[in-house]
Amino acid sequence: MPDLQNLAYALTQVAHNFGAAAVVGGAVFARWPARQARELRRRLAWLVLAGWLLQGASGGAFGAVSYAYYGRFPDIHGIAVAALLTKMASAGAGLVLAAAYLKLESGWTEARRDGAWAGLAALAAIALAAAAFLRWFS
Numbered sequence: 001m002p003d004l005q006n007l008a009y010a011l012t013q014v015a016h017n018f019g020a021a022a023v024v025g026g027a028v029f030a031r032w033p034a035r036q037a038r039e040l041r042r043r044l045a046w047l048v049l050a051g052w053l054l055q056g057a058s059g060g061a062f063g064a065v066s067y068a069y070y071g072r073f074p075d076i077h078g079i080a081v082a083a084l085l086t087k088m089a090s091a092g093a094g095l096v097l098a099a100a101y102l103k104l105e106s107g108w109t110e111a112r113r114d115g116a117w118a119g120l121a122a123l124a125a126i127a128l129a130a131a132a133f134l135r136w137f138s
Ligand code: HEM
Pocket: 016, 017, 019, 020, 023, 024, 055, 056, 057, 058, 059, 060, 062, 063, 087, 088, 090, 091, 124, 125, 127, 128, 131, 132, 134, 135, 136, 138
């Protein structure tokens, strides 16, 4: 049933695309074009945390759909494996950093908060760049 399979991939991709937009956009907007107020930054941190969770879940769902239809995971090698591992590591680190921000930022200096947002933006950019390599080397 190729239509159902395509629908499952497409819906997974919808979640994955919006998750990518949330982690990249949320982190960038917290700092640029101007540093946002502390309360707004906390809300953005929740958005970014939800985005990283969604990326992990929808990334796993891609694998689950493939497994459900083919009985195995896609056979990827080399650069594609490195890109996938990079995305998974970014998602894990982004999740931890966003959660740490929400729990600890009240005791942080402004410079430290800026550093955390720069880290979140960098992780999002790395994952988004890795996505292109996963797509075209697999
Ligand atoms: C646990 C983490 C992740 C896993 C397991 C994962 C897995 C996947 C898989 C299997 C695909 C389909 C690849 C293909 O079409 O060949 C995909 C696509 C994509 N992923 Fe992820 N991903 C993860 C995290 C992320 C993150 C954090 C971002 C961005 C910030 C991201 C952005 C994208 C984008 C933009 C695509 C579409 C690429 C395209 O078709 O051009 N992913 N991901």
